[in-house]
Amino acid sequence: MSTDSAGSQASQAMLHMLDYISTHDHDLFEWDDHGREESDAWLRPVQDAGLSPKKHKVFHHANKEYLKPPQPFVQIGPELGDSGSTIVYKVTPPEGQGYRRPLALKVIVCKENTRPPGPDSNVRKLALQEVQNMVAVRHPHIVVYVASFEDYCISNRQVRQRRVAGTGARAVFRRVDQQIKRHILGIAMYPPADCNLRTFMLEIASAAVHSPKTAAEEHLMAQYLHTYFGCLAQAVSYLHKSTVRIRHKDIKPENVVIDSYGVPLLTDFGLSKHFETGQHSQGPTAKTLKYADPEAMQETQRDERSDVFSLGCVFLEMVTVLLGKPPSYAEEQLERMAGNAHQVGEFKYTDALDNLQEYIDYLEHMAEAQLDALPSSSPEKPMPSTNFPPSMPKSQSFKARQREKEASLSGVIKVLGHIRRMMDHDYHVRPYARDLYPLFSHLYDIYESPGRCENCEEQMLTGSSRPPTRAPTMPGVANGNGNGRQQIPLQRTRSNSPTLTKSPTAGSGSFAVRRVRANSLYVAKQASHSPTDVVDMAYPHNGHKV
Template sequence: MSFDSHETHESSQPTQSQPITLGEYLENHDDENFYWNDVDREVDEAWVGPVERAGLHPRKHKVFHHKNKEYLRPPLPFIQHGERLGESGSTLVYRVTSPVNEGHPHPYRRTLALKVIICNDNSRPPGPDSSVRMKALEEVRTMASIKHHHLVKYVASFEDYCISTHEVKRRQKARAVFKVNQQIKRHILGIAMYPAAQCNLRTLMENIIEQPDDPSSHESWDFLHTYFGCLAQAVACLHRTNVQIRHKDIKPENVVVDDFLLPVLTDFGLSKHFEAGQHSSGPTAKTLKYADPEAIHETRRDERSDVFSLGCVYLEMATTLLGKKPSFAEQELMGEMPSGFKYSECLDRLDGYLLTLSRIADSITDGRRESAQAVKQILPHIRRMMDEDHRKRPFAKDLYPLFRHLYDVTTFAGPCVECENERMASTCSSRARSPVLTRPTIGSGSSGGGGGAIANTPIVRRASTLTGMVVHSSPIDMMDGIDTTSYEHKKCNGNDNRDDDMGNGIC
């Protein structure tokens, strides 16, 4: 077999197959228990050299030797469980476990999400010397370096390729450093990540409205209040000076929900240029809906371009909490737009829609009135996030306090422990173990709030039974890919920040 794992304590193995929160996963350094062995490993310097230069450890990234294979069968060498989690363009996402190594006493049993990208460069598979391969490996390294409780965690990666058995004639002036480039039939890149989510944010919001009597919908509605703060912290982490990544494709499909109903932001680690059949540098139709005005008009932008897209997602979340489908926002804002709805082209109607939401909030008089009024309070903040002028938008690092009060209206979810600790520590690297957070609850007595004793109740995250299709969007669907290049982290003070590449964005 092609897989091995670190020796771990015997007592940890029976429970390793059970899901744990991403925060626990990071705290336990669980990803370090997975590493590749050398069976079937490619040793040609042409393939191995770029991996080393990208800074990827051979224990975590493996290039399989083709062994005269003519076909590849993803998700091998991993073992698939159930149906595919998602498919988009030339990217497939599976729920998997690691390859079984019967000779090792402690195999890695954690369920993972595996993204498999079928790679092309100018309509053919890239060879080992391809510049796009090198760029992709550097971006995998960047993804591997990021640790945050609401950003999907890289566990391991691999490459595999097969060759054509027939001889490929080279044109006289064709250039290729390595002859094998002319024989490669297919080249895939696989990235194993934790967690393997239940569904994405769009599915969760639609289920809340379409299945109002389902107990899981009530639970999801409760947790949805907390997603504002959690996602703000995730994006702020990407924008920090020691990370410096702009996501450029924030949308509900790129927020997945784990077994504990916690949101996890995905697809911030790979650019679209390593995707089959994708050559355009402009935005694609699927992502235009949430694209910032700067991207649409190809003007200068900074990290607050992500804040615009996040504001669009927040608008749909607020719409859902007020009892409307997330698509209600599009229906109200579209007006006479012929086709291809884009939030950036409806900003002249945004104030009117926010007024509509405010009136809906005031009309709610049942048990959800407190929630409705809390949502009403965040509408002005969402408006600022979606300002047409990126210089007037808040930075992601300043968002969390604006939405934190939504934790207080939830009946079950409570504050996110990691986000609260991060807020107090104020840095992405300071995540020391802290006491269990508690929140006051009304004791026995009237539900109206009179005379009840106040008790401190530990916040417990339970595994959810929510199920749904997970669609991990492919970089082929991104407006112009995931940008992992560094940028100057400046406050504009009235000046535009140029969209310059200044580094590789590695922590």
């Protein structure tokens, strides 16, 4: 393979978030000036928002009457998400860009009262400020802003006018009216995720009720789900700290994405708000009602602990899944307890708070019943497992799995009270995000792998979660992870955790385990992987899930 070819593969390879942040890889993307808008009406709000022209580009309409998103980016595979006026694509940067890393591109159709906003409209200024909020956010569990752009097209309409000339003759004049027909805002972020937390939890719940083979897959994914409590708590804590001061305001499973290393990442800051006038604010906020905090619903004073309520709702669904139920089970049981099992309309956790303690008690009884029902450690009846090496005695693998199950159930029981406090109707009772990590960190220790998150541990000890800075890797120059190695789901390069890498056997399509810890109990599955293999279900490799 030539040096250029190897370098090209390196520049297109997926990087672990730690490598991506520490090398400042995002800084390598810069817009050129070709086709750039030059009018002050369009550029002044960009400057006022503090956005660099190297990172935010407004394209001139060039008399075009149609837009074709995700252009100028190049789409890879199907769309990653679609919510009406917003579509998320997996893309590569525009042709001619030296930067070739795969990205997620969120394209928003900008409207104000059903019409495209003007260049100096307040809604555009607010949107640009929200983009600026993302620029400085750097956390291993939050997606990274890479670049953004605006594009618009126009409609030309000729208007015929008659005027009476001074001589009494009638003269006909024609003028052309140009109106903005469509206006889009695109935000490029890293990484392009494999799935969101909702899909991930549904996969676990689905696998748990099927064959031993899929049960083993469920076991593997559940190991990762246990670690997501601490990682997400630290991501929200980072946003709330004094040097960042951002409230997310729309935390939900769909806004947590899982990358190809199995790392959870908080995303979608379209509804976030920078602290400009202190900690408290009042008034309604546009957000998903199901996970909305009581303060937003009642339009009363609130602070950053409003985010903690929404995170508590997500955590409630996560522990429900760890107990073997789908995430929707929480909603169904809360409605049943309230006598609203057949209620028409959107479910909201704020409407179910009177029955929350009853559901928490119900989950605790469920966990205790599962503990009592665990089979004896008799080697004659081992639990089904394909996750343990064939050389390991069945009795040993059974005992290891049983210890993990007991620890998981005990860990769930331990956090139920904390989740109840997070979802308290009174935000003064809720813990701050900065206090959540110690309440959930024991869940990292239930399984041998993936283990504790070093960055989240560092954040708890020092307040900083950033990895040490390394020199950026220029396109075409390989770094530690940019060796062209294809990544597969549920990989991590954290200390004390296994990394699945492509088998050296050419053309075999199999993957081997490089163990960082000698007794990491993992086996690899047969899988094939294409860089364009991105769908809304988790881990679509040959129809199987890892």
